[in-house]
Amino acid sequence: xxxxxxxxxxxxxxxxxxxxxxxxxxxxxxxxxxxxxxxxxxxxxxxxxxxxxxxxxxxxxxxxxxxxxxxxxxxxxxxxxxxxxxxxxxxxxxxxxxxxxxxxxxxxxxxxxxxxxxxxxxxxxxxxxxxxxxxxxxxxxxxxxxxxxxxxxxxxxxxxxxxxxxxxxxxxxxxxxxx
Amino acid sequence: xxxxxxxxxxxxxxxxxxxxxxxxxxxxxxxxxxxxxxxxxxxxxxxxxxxxxxxxxxxxxxxxxxxxxxxxxxxxxxxxxxxxxxxxxxxxxxxxxxxxxxxxxxxxxxxxxxxxxxxxxxxxxxxxxxxxxxxxxxxxxxxxxxxxxxxxxxxxxxxxxxxxxxxxxxxxxxxxxxxxxxxxxxxxxxxxxxxxxxxxxxxxxxxxxxxxxxxxxxxxxxxxxxxxxxxxxxxxxxxxxxxxxxxxxxxxxxxxxxxxxxxxxxxxxxxxxxxxxxxxxxxxxxxxxxxxxxxxxxxxxxxxxxxxxxxxxxxxxxxxxxxxxxxxxxxxxxxxxxxxxxxxxxxxxxxxxxxxxxxxxxxxxxxxxxxxxxxxxxxxxxxxxxxxxxxxxxxxxxxxxxxxxxxxxxxxxxxxxxxxxxxxxxxxxxxxxxxxxxxxxxxxxxxxxxxxxxxxxxxxxxxxxxxxx
Numbered sequence: 082x083x084x085x086x087x088x089x090x091x092x093x094x095x096x097x098x099x100x101x102x103x104x105x106x107x108x109x110x111x112x113x114x115x116x117x118x119x120x121x122x123x124x125x126x127x128x129x130x131x132x133x134x135x136x137x138x139x140x141x142x143x144x145x146x147x148x149x150x151x152x153x154x155x156x157x158x159x160x161x162x163x164x165x166x167x168x169x170x171x172x173x174x175x176x177x178x179x180x181x182x183x184x185x186x187x188x189x190x191x192x193x194x195x196x197x198x199x200x201x202x203x204x205x206x207x208x209x210x211x212x213x214x215x216x217x218x219x220x221x222x223x224x225x226x227x228x229x230x231x232x233x234x235x236x237x238x239x240x241x242x243x244x245x246x247x248x249x250x251x252x253x254x255x256x257x258x259x260x
Numbered sequence: 261x262x263x264x265x266x267x268x269x270x271x272x273x274x275x276x277x278x279x280x281x282x283x284x285x286x287x288x289x290x291x292x293x294x295x296x297x298x299x300x301x302x303x304x305x306x307x308x309x310x311x312x313x314x315x316x317x318x319x320x321x322x323x324x325x326x327x328x329x330x331x332x333x334x335x336x337x338x339x340x341x342x343x344x345x346x347x348x349x350x351x352x353x354x355x356x357x358x359x360x361x362x363x364x365x366x367x368x369x370x371x372x373x374x375x376x377x378x379x380x381x382x383x384x385x386x387x388x389x390x391x392x393x394x395x396x397x398x399x400x401x402x403x404x405x406x407x408x409x410x411x412x413x414x415x416x417x418x419x420x421x422x423x424x425x426x427x428x429x430x431x432x433x434x435x436x437x438x439x440x441x442x443x444x445x446x447x448x449x450x451x452x453x454x455x456x457x458x459x460x461x462x463x464x465x466x467x468x469x470x471x472x473x474x475x476x477x478x479x480x481x482x483x484x485x486x487x488x489x490x491x492x493x494x495x496x497x498x499x500x501x502x503x504x505x506x507x508x509x510x511x512x513x514x515x516x517x518x519x520x521x522x523x524x525x526x527x528x529x530x531x532x533x534x535x536x537x538x539x540x541x542x543x544x545x546x547x548x549x550x551x552x553x554x555x556x557x558x559x560x561x562x563x564x565x566x567x568x569x570x571x572x573x574x575x576x577x578x579x580x581x582x583x584x585x586x587x588x589x590x591x592x593x594x595x596x597x598x599x600x601x602x603x604x605x606x607x608x609x610x611x612x613x614x615x616x617x618x619x620x621x622x623x624x625x626x627x628x629x630x631x632x633x634x635x636x637x638x639x640x641x642x643x644x645x646x647x648x649x650x651x652x653x654x655x656x657x658x659x660x661x662x663x664x665x666x667x668x669x670x671x672x673x674x675x676x677x678x679x680x681x682x683x684x685x686x687x688x689x690x691x692x693x694x695x696x697x698x699x700x701x702x703x704x705x706x707x708x709x710x711x712x713x714x715x716x717x718x719x720x721x722x723x724x725x726x727x728x729x
Contacts (some may be wrong), residue, residue, distance in 0.1 A: 116380045155518060165542075176300075176301075176304035176307075176308075177304075178644050189546060202311055202316070203308065203312045204308070204310075204335060204336050226312070226316075228309070228312045228316075228332040228333075228334055228335070229331065229332045229335030229336065230328065230331030230332045231309075231312070231314075231317070231328055231329045231330075231331055231335070232316070232317065232331015232332060233314060233326065234315055234316030250316065251316070252316035252317055
């Protein structure tokens with residue numbers, strides 16, 4: 082019957098329309114550097130930390146130092162075992178929040194565990210490091226947040242009983258002088 | 261209003277309303293989505309800038325570092341960025357400070373932000389009349405509002421995009437309406453086409469043409485209506501046929517005695533004056549035939565009143581031998597005229613039957629009449645009766661040497677109005693009526709025939725238990 086043909090046609094048309102939605106990746110999107118041994122190790126570490134972070138978190142590489150690595154290590158409690166800090170960005174609706182997460186390695190099984198998290202400011206991360214500013218043998222955590230040309234803000238944290246405590250907060254321009 | 265118009269009209273009305281509601285909803289939603297998102301992202305930017313200021317730059321004077329702050333605030337934004345001090349004066353503007361009055365307090369969002377809340381304002385730029393959206397966020401230094409950061413965006417592109425989407429949506433809506441209209445037209449066409457066919461056929465039937473048949477297009481309600489109409493037409497045609505057949509059958513019934521009367525008249529006219537005995541005999545037959553004719557007419561009047569040709573039987577004792585001889589005598593003039601020998605043989609042991617004599621006579625005359633009709637001259641017709649005591653039956657046989665009946669016609673000859681040869685005289689009712697009458701007597705009429713050799717009709721009548729209702 083005529084109606085059946087029309088129905089079939091509409092169905093086919095809808096199928097073609099829907100099928101058109103799955104556009105494959107463009108050629109330019111497939112370009113990426115080849116894997117190296119170091120990058121494999123780093124990727125593995127990244128994945129391990131990513132598992133401990135909230136879903137859809139994006140790791141951020143500081144603009145200064147660290148050779149493009151997004152995980153920074155330092156001994157904050159003086160036990161000889163390095164802690165690690167990861168700065169990530171979390172998207173929420175139209176906005177986004179920066180956060181720094183501190184990880185500690187378990188003595189027994191070398192498993193990483195998130196022990197504390199602090200909020201970040203500005204557009205991005207300028208610097209992250211573990212300098213010993215008060216020379217007590219234990220490193221402090223220095224986080225330099227950036228607001229582009231307006232300047233940067235430096236937060237110094239100290240680890241006390243598995244908690245990060247803010248020691249100081251100051252602004253700095255272009256170059257960071259920790260001392 | 262035609263069905264097509266109504267159908268398509270309601271179809272289109274429903275889809276128009278649906279599409280309209282959907283379009284309004286979608287367009288309003290898209291507009292809200294765009295404007296809301298633009299406002300949200302400006303607000304986020306402003307909040308981020310303000311909180312950074314509060315954290316790190318709050319100690320220094322706002323006015324002094326305004327130029328540097330502006331660069332940072334504007335860093336990630338395409339919007340126009342302004343820094344305003346606590347008294348509402350414009351300190352910095354990413355597109356350059358305007359000449360003249362720098363007071364910004366006439367904007368609602370600026371006033372709201374100076375009171376310590378995030379402010380948003382949508383309106384027209386006073387100088388260019390362009391649609392703009394402005395978001396202001398207070399800058400705090402140790403919980404004191406020292407100024408505000410303001411992000412301003414043009415809404416021209418946003419509105420253009422929303423308009424573009426609206427055009428697409430409206431086009432799709434119109435397309436849907438067009439498709440539905442075409443579909444509705446097609447659908448209603450399939451219905452109205454059938455209805456038009458039916459109407460045309462019904463019109464023709466009204467004019468009296470019952471040979472017309474409706475073409476059935478689909479197996480739907482209208483299709484079954486077409487079937488019903490066709491069936492009705494064929495029933496009417498059939499009953500028309502039945503009426504005609506009835507008229508000719510009645511004529512046939514009337515003609516049989518008239519034939520006899522006329523035959524005798526001719527005989528008496530030629531030789532009646534010489535032979536007194538023949539004259540008496542002839543006049544007797546004419547009289548009885550006249551009576552029979554009268555009787556038939558009376559019966560016809562009854563017949564017309566009765567359903568479907570039901571015939572009433574009036575049983576009385578019948579001497580079969582007498583009856584057979586009487587019938588033989590009655591038809592012998594015609595047989596003689598056709599040079600066909602008509603013989604009557606009756607057995608001696610025939611019992612007296614309890615039957616309707618007139619009806620039996622009618623049957624016999626009918627059968628012999630048929631035989632005479634189909635027997636060539638020098639043929640022979642034998643009318644015979646014998647008893648079959650073992651079955652308590654009497655068997656009457658009419659045997660002729662006529663043209664016989666073809667095998668394929670034999671099974672139909674007892675049906676009403678059936679005629680093997682359509683051009684033959686008679687109504688085709690004779691045998692059927694004879695069969696009916698015999699059946700009413702609880703008897704049986706059997707026809708055996710072979711084309712070219714002749715026909716034998718046997719009437720089996722029960723002797724006892726002939727109770728006639």
